[in-house]
Amino acid sequence: MGIRFDSVTVAYDGNVVLDALDLTVEPGEVMALLGPSGSGKTTALRAVAGFVRPVSGRVFIGQRDVTDLPPYRRGIGMVVQQYALFPHMRVADNVAFGLKAQKAPGGEIRGRVAEALEMTGMAAYARRYPRELSGGQQQRVAIARALAIRPGVLLLDEPLSALDAQLRSGMLGELARLHRELPDVSMLYVTHDQVEALTLADRIAVMDRARVRECGTPRELYRAPRHEFTASFVGNANLLPVTVGAGGVSFGGAELKVSTEGIAPGARATLCVRPHLVGLGPGPNQLSGRLGEIQWRGATHRLYVDVGGNRVMADLRELREPPSHGDVVTLHFAPEDAVLLNAEVGHGQ
Ligand SMILES: Nc1ncnc2c1ncn2[C@@H]1O[C@H](COP(=O)(O)OP(=O)(O)OP(=O)(O)O)[C@@H](O)[C@H]1O
Ligand SMILES: [Mg+2]
Incomplete structure (x- = not known):
């Protein structure tokens, strides 16, 4: 399912932090939002998730205008930097959380949890608590939790930035594999790491001060940038x-x-x-x-x-x-x- 920002403006206390954003993520596409700190990347993601309300503009997921829907009705999976697992719940219960909230039948929940843990290589850890896992494993669980509801779109906010360099490159490969296994799921991937964006994304939107400065395939932005800002930020x-x-x-x-x-x-x-x-x-x-x-x-x-x-x-x-x-x-x-x-x-x- 695709994502479309139609002139989306977000302001905090009158400060515009997302300025009339127009951006389309095609169905099945991985779009990276790349840009310096404070440029509005997380805000854009939160506008899709429904955690922030635009002052103007509309957000679409697939054909549906979701601007007025609460987060849990948008069919999104979200993964953030700090994993945000529930510490008192075992891995399986963490992954089941969204499905339980949707009141899915027990048999279906078990099947989907097993599937999501399988996909992320965490099947053997279902009975553990988050504190008994490494950072990389916790992030896999967070990804499994996002996938369990079979989201149409997956929103990832710097999902690898808490991991060390070696783990990060391994997880990058895992995400690329997930993308191949879920060819219909669009991903919006926020990062300020150009290597992540170049490796994973079908297209990159380079953000600077509340706006998208340039959007294109990694190759286009690397080989033929149109702006100095892009040239220096991508490579x-x-x-x-x-x-x-x-x-x-x-x-x-x-x-x-x-x-x-x-x-x-x-x-x-x-x-x-x-x-x-x-x-x-x-x-x-x-x-x-x-x-x-x-x-x-x-x-x-x-x-x-x-x-x-x-x-x-x-x-x-x-x-x-x-x-x-x-x-x-x-x-x-x-x-x-x-x-x-x-x-x-x-x-x-
Ligand atoms: N809840 C809030 N209240 C007020 N201002 C906010 C709030 N959230 C974000 N901002 C401001 O909005 C701007 C964009 O923030 P955002 O979190 O989208 O940046 P970002 O590109 O994700 O940065 P980073 O790379 O540091 O995560 C920043 O100037 C930030 O200070
Ligand atoms: Mg951010």
Whole structure:
């Protein structure tokens, strides 16, 4: 079942924290809401769940306008960061909670609880109490509880952020598997972790200050962002101030060949180049400068090079003979690996 925000505005004490949000999650789609703290991600989720009432606009789940329905009548499953399990209830009772509230028959409850625990790999833990589980296991139970009511949509608010890095990547795989097993369930997945969004989402809506700045597939947002904000929030980016010429741009003293399609000559613009697409040594689109810092990151070296007062980052496969601080180094990138963006004066307008 899909989700649709139709010009949804939410305000607290007159402060608009969600500003006329228009967004559609297709049936079976995973949409990530990605954005900095305070940008309105949780608020958007709560508007779908029914925990916050928009001052204007409508929320649809499937064809149904749910704006005026209470949460328990919306057919949603919700998972939040802090698991929020009932501490005095065994795992099975936690998972059964929503079904009992719906007054489902006992036999059906048992079947659905078993199914949900099976799906999340928690069948062996049905008799335990939450305090007898690890963080990752508790989060699985929370997911099982959300799934037990067979929701049309699953709302996830930073479900992995309380877990350590290794567990997080394992759970990410689990969520991807669940998504494959439940192809009709739409998921709205709030995160400020770009790796989670890139890995799991069919599309990402990048939020900034109560609005969606840009929405697209992970590949679109990564390869061809339209805004600096997106470029820097989805992956790392070098954002270089340039002046547009014919067939290229000038940056500092250097003339660089890049596609200038859609941007008028003479304009100021921003050139986005991903650090891992920058090479060391001479090549097309060459930039030279002094090496500021070099970081060894195991598989890669990260170089920070001062090019005419701008810091350019390069992520290179581990170097045998890395340059040292203060050395003059030459970097290059392929014309097709750069994206030219309209320069933004701040952002938000
Ligand atoms: N109950 C509330 N009363 C007043 N203001 C609130 C309330 N809940 C949220 N806000 C404000 O609304 C804005 C958006 O909050 P929201 O929780 O949606 O952000 P978020 O994007 O989920 O951030 P985070 O990544 O930190 O979880 C924030 O400025 C926050 O302070
Ligand atoms: Mg939040």
